Amino acid sequence: MKNLLLSPLFLILLFSCSEADSYFSRVLNADSEEDSWLLHGRTYDESRFSPLKDINDSNVQDLGLAWSFETGTNRGHETTPIVVDGIMFITAPWSVVFALDPVTGKEIWSFDPQADKAWARNACCDVVNRGVAVWEDQVIVATIDGRLISLDKKSGEVNWDILTIDKSKPYTITGAPRIINGKIIIGNGGAEYGVRGYISAYDVKDGSMLWRFFTVPGNPDEPFESEAMAHAAKTWSGGKWWEVGGGGTVWDSMAYDPELNLLYIGTGNGSPWNRYQRSPGGGDNLYLSSIVAINPDNGGYVWHYQTTPGDTWDYTATQHMILADIEINGELRKVIMQAPKNGFFYVIDRTNGEFISAKNYVPMSWASHVDPKTGRPVELDEANHKLSPVLTTPGPLGGHNWHPMSYSPTTGLVYIPAQETLFIFSTDTNFKYNPRTWNTAQQIEMTYLPKDPEELAMVDSATVGYLVAWDPKIQKEVWRAQYQRPWSGGVLSTDGNLVFQGTSDGRFISYAADSGDLLWSMDTGQGIVAPPITYKINGEQFVAIQVGYGGAYALLGAFEPANENPGRNGRMMVFKLGGKQLEKPIKTIAQLHPTITELNPDSLIIARGEYEYHEHCQFCHGIGAIGGGVIADLRMLDSEGNTAFLGSVLGGVHGSGMASFQDVLTIDQATQIHEYVKSQAVLTGVLQAAEQ
Numbered sequence: 001m002k003n004l005l006l007s008p009l010f011l012i013l014l015f016s017c018s019e020a021d022s023y024f025s026r027v028l029n030a031d032s033e034e035d036s037w038l039l040h041g042r043t044y045d046e047s048r049f050s051p052l053k054d055i056n057d058s059n060v061q062d063l064g065l066a067w068s069f070e071t072g073t074n075r076g077h078e079t080t081p082i083v084v085d086g087i088m089f090i091t092a093p094w095s096v097v098f099a100l101d102p103v104t105g106k107e108i109w110s111f112d113p114q115a116d117k118a119w120a121r122n123a124c125c126d127v128v129n130r131g132v133a134v135w136e137d138q139v140i141v142a143t144i145d146g147r148l149i150s151l152d153k154k155s156g157e158v159n160w161d162i163l164t165i166d167k168s169k170p171y172t173i174t175g176a177p178r179i180i181n182g183k184i185i186i187g188n189g190g191a192e193y194g195v196r197g198y199i200s201a202y203d204v205k206d207g208s209m210l211w212r213f214f215t216v217p218g219n220p221d222e223p224f225e226s227e228a229m230a231h232a233a234k235t236w237s238g239g240k241w242w243e244v245g246g247g248g249t250v251w252d253s254m255a256y257d258p259e260l261n262l263l264y265i266g267t268g269n270g271s272p273w274n275r276y277q278r279s280p281g282g283g284d285n286l287y288l289s290s291i292v293a294i295n296p297d298n299g300g301y302v303w304h305y306q307t308t309p310g311d312t313w314d315y316t317a318t319q320h321m322i323l324a325d326i327e328i329n330g331e332l333r334k335v336i337m338q339a340p341k342n343g344f345f346y347v348i349d350r351t352n353g354e355f356i357s358a359k360n361y362v363p364m365s366w367a368s369h370v371d372p373k374t375g376r377p378v379e380l381d382e383a384n385h386k387l388s389p390v391l392t393t394p395g396p397l398g399g400h401n402w403h404p405m406s407y408s409p410t411t412g413l414v415y416i417p418a419q420e421t422l423f424i425f426s427t428d429t430n431f432k433y434n435p436r437t438w439n440t441a442q443q444i445e446m447t448y449l450p451k452d453p454e455e456l457a458m459v460d461s462a463t464v465g466y467l468v469a470w471d472p473k474i475q476k477e478v479w480r481a482q483y484q485r486p487w488s489g490g491v492l493s494t495d496g497n498l499v500f501q502g503t504s505d506g507r508f509i510s511y512a513a514d515s516g517d518l519l520w521s522m523d524t525g526q527g528i529v530a531p532p533i534t535y536k537i538n539g540e541q542f543v544a545i546q547v548g549y550g551g552a553y554a555l556l557g558a559f560e561p562a563n564e565n566p567g568r569n570g571r572m573m574v575f576k577l578g579g580k581q582l583e584k585p586i587k588t589i590a591q592l593h594p595t596i597t598e599l600n601p602d603s604l605i606i607a608r609g610e611y612e613y614h615e616h617c618q619f620c621h622g623i624g625a626i627g628g629g630v631i632a633d634l635r636m637l638d639s640e641g642n643t644a645f646l647g648s649v650l651g652g653v654h655g656s657g658m659a660s661f662q663d664v665l666t667i668d669q670a671t672q673i674h675e676y677v678k679s680q681a682v683l684t685g686v687l688q689a690a691e692q
């Protein structure tokens, strides 16, 4: 025994174990580090609550800018910074990483993974990235083109770079990795196009894969990977979902309970969306739109709760999940809370997946309530769109999307970035899988805006956003802050009785956490979607947020651009008491000046172009070619741009994010799209002339 204890092997094992353990115990105690924001949700429970209160409801009006840092690119900025050991790590679009001084904003290093820009075509919802994970001396980033990369924390140099996807399929990664005891957990997206969802664990040491958990069954004629898949396959019926992929991607939210040793993942919509085409024989289609509890040691299934059985509306359960211990009916319960896209706020027992309660936090037209006996939503007959189109709320953008919530144990409230959106669901009865485009089996081209002015005004006024303070114990709204538009940013709450949120119209706002009183607001001049964080260094508390508008709703546009400075690069903005007051930002939205003034008299060509545009182009360039102020407004192309139009559509524009569409569009179809875009330019010019 003595010999063994002194053997070099034993000492090496002891050393490496204790070293790994020490960082794990450090992040398990993340709550105690006021100078850090160690984990994506600050702590493994993902509550996004900080005990800091130097900045509080009595002095927040003195908040001003400490520093800002430009990322050098526009599009959606969705990062949650990690602050550790005196360095702030952020990401920017295209999965670029920056290491910054958290006090001064000075750049320490940057890393561009050189993702293929043409891969943007596989990204349903912008080329965003939601942040890195840090473990000991490594910074881990997942890239839009499906890689997982380890960087040296001090220098930014690559330790290892591995591929997590099959590149013959349209997978993308936008989410932040989580790391549990040296295992990096990462999923991916792509269910709009058609992929099979999974989540994997990789060894932080060298990037070797440790396990993979598929969320939906593959071809039932082939052996299932696990018992969970054999069980899930019984809930799918008819159709060939495995050819489209089945969906259920794990593209964002996770949480971890160290005491139960359970990893919670949120799964996405089906591929295709439409259940009447995906699984025509019915069934719940496990594990779509579910919270699934997994053993992080081996990837084994433990329990699941499905929020939308047999989902057909893109009602993902990938939205932010928060773990808390709260008293319900006199009993302390270990709960997991989520406000998924479907509009219900759920409180679930996280030890076993048992349903506790659910209540709608936004208006909804697809279900009346969740049956407390079964834990299942009661669908409304009039919401059935199998045979005829149905105007439904929430739409596919959800009552709440990816933007993180926050839970304050002090107020006992959950703060939800909520929104109201509409969508016409309509079954595409001629649906055929096309591997190079969206595969929803819905008449997606019906998303374009109503032409009837009254109908348009109705949709316009019904498309709003708000921040809701929600009491999870009694399932009730306590206060709300109303916004004109959806798609505002994530939320931070602090023990200074404060809630911070950035808005889609560019304001960074602080409310009193208990009452919702607006205490402070600053106009940043750019739409905000990211969540704020806070930390305290050298006795000074900072509040940090990334600004830069983008993501699904922003790209679809539809209404007037919320982004006041289109094309302006995103920035990290960090605030402190006594910081600089900002000058009122210059609004660069000028009158639009379309160069096309003559309409093609062939209305059939324009109509065909309109159809193709909404099949292939609207997801980045906006509904009706009215962009959200993020990507080039095609109506405003000059003569050079119009001359290059067909070449750009069919050949792509290298390095810009504009891929070639030669595989799905003929030259005639590209010409029709051009005629449609030009017709929208003429219409814009006519409307402007009428207004003047």
Ligand code: CA
Pocket (backbone or CB within 6 Å): 191, 192, 268, 269, 314, 316
């Ligand atoms: Ca989706």
